[in-house]
Structures are given as C-alpha cells and as structure tokens.
Amino acid sequence: GAGVSQSPSNKVTEKGKDVELRCDPISGHTALYWYRQSLGQGLEFLIYFQGNSAPDKSGLPSDRFSAERTGGSVSTLTIQRTQQEDSAVYLCASSPSRQSLDEQYFGPGTRLTVT
Amino acid sequence: GNSVTQMEGPVTLSEEAFLTINCTYTATGYPSLFWYVQYPGEGLQLLLKATKADDKGSNKGFEATYRKETTSFHLEKGSVQVSDSAVYFCASPSDSWGKLQFGAGTQVVVTP
Numbered sequence: 001g002a003g004v005s006q007s008p009s010n011k012v013t014e015k016g017k018d019v020e021l022r023c024d025p026i027s028g029h030t031a032l033y034w035y036r037q038s039l040g041q042g043l044e045f046l047i048y049f050q051g052n053s054a055p056d057k058s059g060l061p062s063d064r065f066s067a068e069r070t071g072g073s074v075s076t077l078t079i080q081r082t083q084q085e086d087s088a089v090y091l092c093a094s095s096p097s098r099q100s101l102d103e104q105y106f107g108p109g110t111r112l113t114v115t
Numbered sequence: 116g117n118s119v120t121q122m123e124g125p126v127t128l129s130e131e132a133f134l135t136i137n138c139t140y141t142a143t144g145y146p147s148l149f150w151y152v153q154y155p156g157e158g159l160q161l162l163l164k165a166t167k168a169d170d171k172g173s174n175k176g177f178e179a180t181y182r183k184e185t186t187s188f189h190l191e192k193g194s195v196q197v198s199d200s201a202v203y204f205c206a207s208p209s210d211s212w213g214k215l216q217f218g219a220g221t222q223v224v225v226t227p
Contacts, residue, residue, distance in 0.1 A: 004158075033215075043204065043217035059214070091159065104215065106151075106159040 002026070004107035006092050012113045013082055021077040021110045025094030032075050033095070033104065034067060038088035046090075049075065082114045117142040119188075121205045121218030129226055130197055136190040136221045138179075138205030148172075148181055148188040149215070151204040159204070162190075195225045 005024045013019050025032050034046040045059040049069040060066070064083075069075040079086055089111050093104040121138040128134060140148060150162040150172070163172030165181035165188065172179050177192045190203060205218040 035215075035217075042219045043215075045209070045214040045216070048214060056214070093159075104161070108158045 004092055004094050004105050006090075006107040006110050008110060009108065010111045010113075012115060015084060015114055016081055018078065018080045019082055019112065021079075021090050021112070023075045023077070023092030023094075023107060025073065025075070025092070026105055027073075029094035029096050029105075030072070031095040031097060031104075032069055033093045034075070034077050035091040035093065036088045037091055037109070041088075043091070046077070079112075082112075084114045087112055087114045116209045116216070117146050117207050118209075118216055119148075119205045119207050119218045121203075121221055123219065124202075124222040125224055126221060127224045127226065128195060131194045132225075134190075134192045134195045134199070134223065136203055136205075136223070138188045138190065138218060140186050140188065140205075140207050142186075142207065145181075145183060146207045148179075149206040150177070150179055150188070150190050151206055151217070153202045153204070153220075155201070162203070195223070197225045197227055199223060200225045 007022045030051045032049045036044045047067045048056040064080045067077045089109040091106055091109045093106045095104045119140045145168050147166045149164045151159045152162045153159050163174040165172040168181050168183040170181045179188050179190045181188055202220045202222045204220045206215045209216045
C-alpha cells in the first residue's frame with residue numbers, strides 16, 4: 001500500500017515568506033508526527049497528533065510554527081515569516097496507534113531552503 | 116527525559132569489514148530502543164528494535180542487544196556491503212508518548 005507522502009519534496013523560499021508543508025499519512029494511522037532534520041541539530045521532534053486529542057506542540061521552536069491535522073488525516077505544517085535557520089528537511093511520520101511507537105513510518109521529507 | 120548518545124561519524128570501512136556503531140541511553144526505567152537507517156535520498160526506515168532489557172533486535176544482518184548494565188544498544192554487522200552505506204540513528208521514546216529522541220546519526224561509508 002501507499003506509504004507516507006509529503007509535498008513538496010523541495011521548497012525554496014525567501015526570508016520572511018510563509019510556507020506550508022503537507023503530509024499525507026498512511027490510511028488508518030491515528031498518530032502523526034512532524035520532525036525536523038537539520039545540520040547541527042540532528043533530528044528534532046516538532047509536534048504530535050493522536051486521534052482527536054489536543055496535539056503535543058512541545059517541540060515547536062517558536063510561535064512562527066504551527067500545524068493542523070484535518071479530519072484526522074492530512075496534516076499541514078506552516079512556518080510564518082521564514083528565517084534562514086528554518087532551512088532543514090521536515091519529516092512526517094505516522095503510526096497505527098499511540099501504543100505503536102515502534103511502528104513510525106516516515107515520509108521522504110520536504111527539503112526547505114530559506115534564502 | 117530519556118536521551119540517546121551515539122558515536123559520531125563518518126565511519127569509513129571496506130566491504131566485508133565488521134561494523135560497530137555505539138549507542139548509549141539515559142532513561143528512567145527501560146524504554147524501547149530502536150535503530151533507524153536513512154539510505155541516500157530516502158526517508159528514515161526502522162532497522163531493528165528491542166523492547167526490554169537483554170532483548171536482541173536483528174534485521175538485514177544487523178544486530179543490537181539491549182544491555183541495561185551498560186545502558187547500551189550498540190549496532191553491529193559482521194560483514195558490511197556497499198549497499199549498507201547510509202546514516203544510522205539510534206532512538207528511544209522520550210518521556211511523552213509519541214516523541215522519538217534520536218541520536219545525532221552516524222554516517223557509514225562502505226567502499227568496494
């Protein structure tokens with residue numbers, strides 16, 4: 001079946017612009033995660049959605065970052081007023097359930113470059 | 116919270132050599148431990164896991180044993196291939212459900 005998909009695969013934007021990154025999880029997966037992979041910072045957790053529960057936003061680096069998940073499926077990560085330090089690969093993962101931490105399936109990522 | 120520390124790369128070795136990547140963890144209790152692999156141009160994939168002390172995870176010729184006495188989960192492979200060239204990440208859940216805490220990643224380069 002289809003895996004986790006993300007779009008766009010690459011995004012180049014000017015400093016100060018807003019960007020939206022999309023994640024389509026595996027159908028039926030209730031848990032969805034966003035991570036960021038950058039040089040010098042490694043892989044960082046950003047936000048976690050589980051079913052209809054309030055998301056865990058504890059990893060978002062600033063209030064310029066937000067995410068939503070509509071209908072328990074597709075998620076959009078929005079970065080407002082982008083800065084050069086936001087340049088990174090943004091990874092999305094989904095999991096069948098809250099109890100299946102070892103079944104996080106990752107998408108290919110969106111490479112964001114802020115110029 | 117829980118954390119993992121892994122050896123820095125890059126690690127360069129010849130085909131058929133023995134590979135070890137060290138990973139140690141700090142945690143309250145005994146969390147599950149994972150190794151993920153990221154091949155060039157691809158997303159992260161779960162390579163193997165261990166859910167309790169003394170468990171051994173294995174996949175694709177790789178092995179790692181959850182050792183509570185040394186708080187370690189070292190990744191090993193007896194005879195690497197060029198196709199094993201990738202970045203390997205040790206990981207463990209943090210205190211909260213859903214967050215994976217990753218090590219810095221170790222790039223492995225296998226030459227023919």
